[in-house]
Amino acid sequence: MSRIRLLPETVASQVAAGEVVERPASVLKELIENSIDAGARKIDVLIRRGGIALVRVVDDGCGMDRDDALLSLERHATSKIRSAADLQAVATLGFRGEALPSIASVSRFRLTTRESGAVAGTEIVINGGKIDVVRDGGEAPGTQVEVRSLFYNVPARRKFLRAENTESRNIEHQIHLQAIGHPQVAFCLLRDDRMLFQLPSAATLGDRIRDLFGIELLERLVEIDSTSSRNIRIDGYIGQAGLSRQTRTQQLVFVNGRAIESGMLTGAIREGYHTALMKGQYPVTFLFLQIDPASVDVNVHPAKREVRFRDPSAVREAIVHSIQQTLERGRAGWQEKFHAPSISPTAIPTEVSPNLKLRPEIAAPQESYRELPHLGTTVVGVADPGRTRFPEIAGQAPRLAGPRVDSASDAFAVPRDAKKASQQQFQILGVLNKLYVLMENADGLVLVDQHAAHERILFEELRRRMEEQGVPTQKLLLPQTFDVPPRDADWIERNLSILQKMGIGIEPFGPGTFKIDSLPGFLDVSDPSQFMRKVIDDLKSAGHSTSSMRLGEEMIAKTVCRHAIKANDPLRYPEIDKLIRDLLECDLPYCCPHGRPTMIQISLAELEKKFGRKV
Numbered sequence: 281m282s283r284i285r286l287l288p289e290t291v292a293s294q295v296a297a298g299e300v301v302e303r304p305a306s307v308l309k310e311l312i313e314n315s316i317d318a319g320a321r322k323i324d325v326l327i328r329r330g331g332i333a334l335v336r337v338v339d340d341g342c343g344m345d346r347d348d349a350l351l352s353l354e355r356h357a358t359s360k361i362r363s364a365a366d367l368q369a370v371a372t373l374g375f376r377g378e379a380l381p382s383i384a385s386v387s388r389f390r391l392t393t394r395e396s397g398a399v400a401g402t403e404i405v406i407n408g409g410k411i412d413v414v415r416d417g418g419e420a421p422g423t424q425v426e427v428r429s430l431f432y433n434v435p436a437r438r439k440f441l442r443a444e445n446t447e448s449r450n451i452e453h454q455i456h457l458q459a460i461g462h463p464q465v466a467f468c469l470l471r472d473d474r475m476l477f478q479l480p481s482a483a484t485l486g487d488r489i490r491d492l493f494g495i496e497l498l499e500r501l502v503e504i505d506s507t508s509s510r511n512i513r514i515d516g517y518i519g520q521a522g523l524s525r526q527t528r529t530q531q532l533v534f535v536n537g538r539a540i541e542s543g544m545l546t547g548a549i550r551e552g553y554h555t556a557l558m559k560g561q562y563p564v565t566f567l568f569l570q571i572d573p574a575s576v577d578v579n580v581h582p583a584k585r586e587v588r589f590r591d592p593s594a595v596r597e598a599i600v601h602s603i604q605q606t607l608e609r610g611r612a613g614w615q616e617k618f619h620a621p622s623i624s625p626t627a628i629p630t631e632v633s634p635n636l637k638l639r640p641e642i643a644a645p646q647e648s649y650r651e652l653p654h655l656g657t658t659v660v661g662v663a664d665p666g667r668t669r670f671p672e673i674a675g676q677a678p679r680l681a682g683p684r685v686d687s688a689s690d691a692f693a694v695p696r697d698a699k700k701a702s703q704q705q706f707q708i709l710g711v712l713n714k715l716y717v718l719m720e721n722a723d724g725l726v727l728v729d730q731h732a733a734h735e736r737i738l739f740e741e742l743r744r745r746m747e748e749q750g751v752p753t754q755k756l757l758l759p760q761t762f763d764v765p766p767r768d769a770d771w772i773e774r775n776l777s778i779l780q781k782m783g784i785g786i787e788p789f790g791p792g793t794f795k796i797d798s799l800p801g802f803l804d805v806s807d808p809s810q811f812m813r814k815v816i817d818d819l820k821s822a823g824h825s826t827s828s829m830r831l832g833e834e835m836i837a838k839t840v841c842r843h844a845i846k847a848n849d850p851l852r853y854p855e856i857d858k859l860i861r862d863l864l865e866c867d868l869p870y871c872c873p874h875g876r877p878t879m880i881q882i883s884l885a886e887l888e889k890k891f892g893r894k895v
């Protein structure tokens with residue numbers, strides 16, 4: 281007796297539904313995508329009990345006539361592609377002809393649809409895949425789909441649904457994705473008869489982000505200067521350095537209008553942010569990639585969440601480049617606020633001195649440096665002593681490691697002509713809790729974390745040196761040998777030249793053994809072989825795709841923290857002034873090399889709002 285049988289159509293649909301319809305949010309995704317493909321300008325969504333009891337999507341799209349409406353519920357029936365060749369360049373969101381029959385096979389399903397200009401519309405009711413009713417219906421032009429009691433006939437799937445709240449959140453996330461992906465479409469979401477949001481059709485992506493997430497978020501984003509290279513165009517907004525989230529929910533990437541999840545894209549974004557992102561945090565991105573449809577395969581995942589690129593490394597490069605550029609451009613915005621005179625008419629203090637000094641171990645060997653002149657208790661010059669009181673001056677100069685050594689002629693005692701010294705204008709007000717420098721600029725109040733600021737300055741300085749002449753090294757008194765397991769040995773051998781560029785003098789010394797005879801001058805290491813083991817561990821975990829420069833940067837980022845001035849290190853006024861000026865000269869001044877913010881700007885407008893002066 282033959283054992284193989286063709287599955288009945290309804291069972292086959294349920295099997296397919298297993299892939300396409302995972303939860304209420306996936307139903308919603310398919311329905312909204314159909315509406316958008318149908319040219320809808322307005323989409324209204326209603327959900328009950330997390331979408332488990334009901335998901336209803338109403339659109340004002342092109343609608344269907346009766347024949348098409350019936351056909352749309354057959355498996356593999358689609359209006360979007362006609363031949364295998366069309367698969368090469370899919371321009372619509374749907375194309376598999378699977379969603380409607382799949383959904384209808386695992387729910388109580390009702391479709392009403394009418395083409396504009398048609399006398400009558402059509403209503404079709406299907407329960408668990410079986411057509412119960414087909415009749416004329418008289419709704420407004422467009423299509424309305426109701427999906428009730430999801431998985432009522434598939435208990436095994438129903439068990440996997442989460443709590444209603446969780447499903448609701450998934451639904452909200454899904455509709456956020458769609459709303460961001462299609463700003464021109466108006467969206468409305470009702471949950472259990474409560475209006476969650478109503479988004480008007482937006483002229484631009486920026487307007488949509490503002491309507492959905494608020495102006496505060498929009499103000500912390502930087503718009504990408506859209507660039508196209510090698511058939512890839514990238515637009516959108518990304519969070520400025522220092523802005524991050526604990527989850528990935530606002531890290532959105534769209535490829536040809538489709539929200540995509542991909543490890544490669546996530547990796548590229550991380551790489552683009554690099555030191556501008558805190559460890560373990562996620563960036564905020566609204567990234568839109570436009571790629572020739574023939575260069576992307578969307579037919580990889582039944583729910584179309586993933587895509588395959590023909591040239592993934594070109595996509596990766598384009599993303600990294602565009603994020604880096606955008607972040608650096610974001611810096612100009614910050615600097616602008618320091619270019620106008622600060623708000624108070626008070627003059628800029630005269631006793632301003634470029635006094636932060638390199639520690640001997642940080643200075644390049646050929647550079648000369650002076651010991652910090654002892655300021656004793658010299659009064660710190662503040663033009664309006666009545667208004668601004670600088671904190672007590674410590675008797676002992678802290679050992680500051682400042683990167684830029686000014687020439688001897690630029691002695692600290694020479695009153696600095698503010699204009700000549702720098703374009704940056706700000707006024708230091710004081711230091712809070714021996715850590716936060718308070719100052720004002722044209723925009724209002726600025727708080728600077730002195731430790732984080734100094735880390736950023738040191739980091740960029742050391743990186744610059746590494747790029748230019750290599751890190752200055754310091755010979756060890758006694759060269760050391762150390763053994764490593766075979767895999768590490770292999771790793772070291774492959775990365776010898778990078779390690780040397782980073783200032784680590786290391787060479788093979790027999791099988792599995794290496795000799796170190798010098799280390800970067802800025803390090804303060806008591807046990808070189810233990811240090812090397814740690815560096816290897818750290819750098820190995822930093823990822824295989826990282827460039828040589830990047831490995832060096834990781835090491836610097838890890839070490840600068842120990843050398844930067846600490847919270848509690850009391851600084852003198854000139855030192856703070858120098859610190860801030862150096863910070864503003866950095867490529868990425870607004871976050872430390874670990875992605876924590878260095879500066880927080882509180883605008884006057886914000887203050888006025890807080891004090892109820894302005895609504």
Ligand code: ADP
Nearest residue numbers: 314318352358359374375376377378379380423
């Ligand atoms: P696909 O979207 O992959 O083509 P679906 O099963 O989702 O497959 O939909 C089948 C067909 O039904 C679509 O190709 C489209 O022609 C039609 N259709 C579905 N939803 C709508 C809608 N909201 N408005 C107009 N036509 C629709």
Ligand code: MG
Nearest residue numbers: 310314374379
């Ligand atoms: Mg579809």
